[in-house]
Amino acid sequence: MEKNYSSSSQKFLNEETIAAIATPPGKSALGVLRLSGHDALKKAATFLQIDVQNLKPRTALLTRAAWGENFLDQVVALYFPKPTSPTGEDLIEITAHGSPFILSSLLKTALQSGARMADPGEFTRRSFLNGKMDLSQAEAVCDLIAADNQAAHRAALIQLSGGISNTLRKIKTPLFEMLAHIEACLDHPEEELPPPPESEFLTLLHEIHGSILDFASTYERGKKIFSGPRICIAGLPNSGKSSLLNALLGRDRAIVSEIPGTTRDTIEESVSMGNLTPLLIDTAGVRHKTEDAVEKEGIRRTHDALKNSDLTLIVIDRSKEISSEEEKTILSLAEAARKENKPVIFALNKSDLPRRIDHHWEGILVSALLKEGILDLKKSLASALAQESAGHEVLITSLRHHEALTSASAEIFSVGKAIQDNAGRWEERAAFHLRECLRFLGEITGDNAEKDVLDAIFSKFCVGK
């Protein structure tokens, strides 16, 4: 019952052979040019010494690339025939020396042979249009390349292997069955079919509604994994937050001075920590009363940063006594985080000086100055964040998918409402909302995707993908 956009548009698009450099710009050992389309081989043969009729599939062929009299490079050509090629079309990959001059010359010759410069993401788009993957998988290619930590990488791989469509299939199958049942009753009222089992439907709809919302709710985690979790470094003025940021980064990013309130703007820097790449946010020190307008604004920003972070790292200067007012300030920072179920870690800084704080303060002993205890602190941060990272769960990482799921869940709600209202001919209303729900779910995998939707999605890709 699911329709596939692929077959209908395949013919139209294959008319043109596209070409693009598939490796990053810059000088290196190797660079790759790709051509895809129904006459990719014929185009390639205008500048490679290949025998189009007898080119062995998937076999590396050492050959000469030349444009007219101009020899360009000795290259390795690899031919992936349709329909098993990555794009589903005839595809040829040409590996040359990694010289920008050679690669751009090869691309120029390919374009002069009649190939067209590929649009951003067009290789992946053709792969989708030729039924090699669904739209959620095509989008995962972009995520996979962009993933800069293990959790994001794993989430993208799960999506690329069809995780999203598998999850959606479990949601869609009972909906299709329900719709078929209702449509049969609507289409053949003369046949006196058994009426749809309303209460059974309601139970099922309730379950499905829950599944869709659960799936949609993974977006928060998915987004976090991709953008990297945020660690907010907070504490009293002059507790050594900026020094600790520098120690965690391993370089002097923030200006450090003995004057309390040196940091005013929040400073954000990524750091690799275990499998994650969290963003460290250094903030202005917090105190209850200040008359300085700039400091006040700094503290306001600190509270914003705390709100938007996933973990609060509270830095305490253990070499100075803490007044009861200051204690209140520190505890309020911790309380705010815990209220939102966010982990809090205390770092007791200045381990190089004698301890003056009360014995009830506990935390990881560090000296930002001497760079001591930093590894321990990193481990604690990583393990607190690791609980946040996904295992083998399918996560939603695209706002587009999240919006489609939200719309689908609203439609499920409307189906339920139609049944419950039970006003005459509720079946028609229910069928309408079921179809709408399935349409929203189908948007995720790209069933019947419109050209402008695809344009919007693939324009985010780089050329060559």
Place this chain on the structure above:
Amino acid sequence: MEKNYSSSSQKFLNEETIAAIATPPGKSALGVLRLSGHDALKKAATFLQIDVQNLKPRTALLTRAAWGENFLDQVVALYFPKPTSPTGEDLIEITAHGSPFILSSLLKTALQSGARMADPGEFTRRSFLNGKMDLSQAEAVCDLIAADNQAAHRAALIQLSGGISNTLRKIKTPLFEMLAHIEACLDHPEEELPPPPESEFLTLLHEIHGSILDFASTYERGKKIFSGPRICIAGLPNSGKSSLLNALLGRDRAIVSEIPGTTRDTIEESVSMGNLTPLLIDTAGVRHKTEDAVEKEGIRRTHDALKNSDLTLIVIDRSKEISSEEEKTILSLAEAARKENKPVIFALNKSDLPRRIDHHWEGILVSALLKEGILDLKKSLASALAQESAGHEVLITSLRHHEALTSASAEIFSVGKAIQDNAGRWEERAAFHLRECLRFLGEITGDNAEKDVLDAIFSKFCVGK
């Protein structure tokens, strides 16, 4: 008689399998990891699903890359068996998605499997050590990748195809014969061999000396092609040199004002012009008398720039009369260039204003302001420089090669001198200098190259080449 370093050291180096990313850093569609060495396949099999025993050479195999339980990516593996592989060793190329995270993870797994991170240029070095190419060809790989214009690209290709060793062979063969003849006389004085034909030798040495110097003299052109020719833009103050630079570049690089003497430091910018990428050098306007110390320094730099350039572009403001003193200044600029056989092109600027200069001034009519005539000017510049670019000639582009040729020519001179002096036992002196000459020539192609020489050469390469 020529010795080859290859065979002796091959065994030693092959012990280790090396690994490196062969594509530039950055996100893209594809990225390639390479492993080379006698157990490259076994190392690769620790993280790829490949059957080492039955892996088909030069055949693209779609397989999974994983480290332990962690699936990394679906990759294409290509196996190039020794001795026909590019390195002469077992080589495996793994093409993954162009994600820096995936590629660095793949590299890490390769290193964990026991492969060693490749040194800069080590793949090419092994290619040389395994007798796949001589040292001049190995060095040409670096040139080929760096070549950013057609002339440099062609020069590198000619070197890569063995152009240098072919040229050297023609020089070395008669020297080897001469040495054999002399050594036979020295080794077997009892056999009363016919004495070396001295005058014939002298004629031959004279010819060879000329050939070596001719070959060495290509270095100037080779260097110029690689660094790009230099075009010096000169003229009176306020003739519009900086405006013309901007018009040629197509962007506002130099500050332009109506105040004469705005440009003080020389400004250098590359611009693509036909097959070349010349460097445009904008200079301070020249006048006979100035009291301003900064302006004087500017003019001194202009003269330096003129001396080091390959073409002088003289800009004349055609809307203002030229005094006889100014005419002298302009003509002296042209004269200086012509003395060194460098082309001179006149641009008559401000074609948007009425002509006021004398009718004997000729040149290319341009308006830097309205960007008119710029294409004509570019064509003239490119064609004047094109005479400088090499055809199919073998050019020397490396200072190392130039120095070796210079030393070799000095040795030839000493051989000739030994014969001419004709003092008793000249044969020994001649044989000594012939051997030295052949040693210098052998250095170019890397015969008996020492480890530290190779280290110095390949350290200029990037990792992965």
